[in-house]
Amino acid sequence: MLLLVKRIYFVFALFVCLLIIQKSLEYYIPNFEVGFLIGKSSIFPIYKLFLYSHIIGAPIALLTGLFQFSYRKSNLHRRVGLIYVSSILLLAGPGGLGMSFYALGGTLNIINFLLLSTLWLITTFLAFxxxxxxxxxxxxxxxxxxxxxxxxAILIRLFSYINHELLIFEIEIGYIIISWISWLPALLTYELVQMKKRLTSD
Structure with a gap:
């Protein structure tokens, strides 16, 4: 059953990753009326350095990460892992960190993406x-x-799509909430499970 769930998720995540890549191509012809670029025409000469680093590195990280967790016993594990780590530490992570200071949604989302990017860089470096x-x-x-x-990256798009279709939250408030729940509950759940394992083993 678990294997089936993993395979279904792999296919779904791969599909979303391809959509992310397709969407990212739009940013190479700047349109300051949509997406990350809303209201950023004046800072674009600086912002584009972070943006392009992120949209190049993040899909690579996602694809290689999916491979690593789906085929952990592969002979390619080490090589693919190096690509994963490099794409985050050299491209996606620094790019995301820089983009955080200009995040849509105000202070709450700036804090959210700063935390997310910083933890992403730290955990990836420590894994390496x-x-x-x-x-x-x-x-x-x-x-x-x-x-x-x-x-x-997968969950923020999934939740955004659900919110767009069902109008659970007003768009701007929804984006802030979705940005936080795309990673924090999962990370906290993992930490609680690890803490419980340590207490049980003592």
């Missing part, structure tokens, strides 16, 4: 560090944290 130290248990736990944060 522990792999180099051959501490594979810590490597795995940090990589799970990193991928939870990577996966926020």
């Amino acid at each position: 560090y522990y792999a180099k130290q051959k501490d594979y248990e810590k490597h795995r736990s940090m990589m799970i944290r990193s991928f939870i944060l990577t996966n926020s």
